[in-house]
Amino acid sequence: MSRFARSERQELADLLLAVGPDAATLDEGWTTRDLAAHLVLRERRPDAAAGILLPPVRRHTDRVQARLAAIPYQRLVELVRQPPWWSPVSNPLVHEQANLMEFFVHHEDVRRAGTGWQPRNLPAAQQAALWRRLPALARLALRRFPATVLVQAPEHGETSAGGTGDQLRLVGAPGELILFLFGRQRAARVQLDGPAALVERLRTARLGV
Incomplete structure (x- = not known):
């Protein structure tokens, strides 16, 4: 284990x-x-x-x-x-x-369902382990999204998923990105840039596996 x-x-x-x-x-x-x-x-x-x-x-x-x-x-x-x-x-x-x-x-x-929470300071090795799982999760969670989403974790890398055409940029620590892609968008501390309508659509989409 x-x-x-x-x-x-x-x-x-x-x-x-x-x-x-x-x-x-x-x-x-x-x-x-x-x-x-x-x-x-x-x-x-x-x-x-x-x-x-x-x-x-x-x-x-x-x-x-x-x-x-x-x-x-x-x-x-x-x-x-x-x-x-x-x-x-x-x-x-x-x-x-x-x-x-x-x-x-x-x-x-x-x-994060409680009050006064802050993101945990996860060990670098744990963030790296979460990042290794992220590309496959992104492809699955965003498989029906109509635009390309460039998923970036500073110091870890980037991957892309979703459709073609317009592009969004989703940036955060690996743990925050995983929460977002698991459908916890409102509780994830990420930066999301792109056309306003698509940004809102992604923030409210039913994501997850």
């Missing part, structure tokens, strides 16, 4: 306990209890996890998540903290690739 994925997991679990089961998150309509149940489902119920991405099985996913959310909250958070070794997304061979962005984003979902 990579140290960054592990630290994001442990810090998120600590925060979930600190704010309690009914705190808001950036995931629309989800409390911290719902978020914890989602993470447990993703790792421990592969039969239901498919519905996170596939609408035909989403009803089953929703039913399983509701049952998990009924687990006593402290126990639910402990399941988040201690991933099963056998899980397709948390075994030691895939943990870094499958979980670094997932737990970074959900950690910020809880942090």
Whole structure:
């Protein structure tokens, strides 16, 4: 398990306990209890996890998540903290690739839903690890966007995604760019330049995987 994925997991679990089961998150309509149940489902119920991405099985996913959310909250958070070794997304061979962005984003979902937050000063090596995942995320998140988006992270590099024609420039630290491309545009500290109508369209688009 990579140290960054592990630290994001442990810090998120600590925060979930600190704010309690009914705190808001950036995931629309989800409390911290719902978020914890989602993470447990993703790792421990592969039969239901498919519905996170596939609408035909989403009803089953929703039913399983509701049952998990009924687990006593402290126990639910402990399941988040201690991933099963056998899980397709948390075994030691895939943990870094499958979980670094997932737990970074959900950690910020809880942090930034509160008041008085500031971006964390992430280690340079963690920002670099997030940047390595960003080109693939950008291509997926922006696949239907009608203009070219040049995504730039100073000191890390740049990539482009989206359509053709007009061009936008999206600039920020790797972690902030990932939050933006995961659909947390309002909470991401980025700079976005380009034609005003396209800038507004991107800021309000339904992004994510």
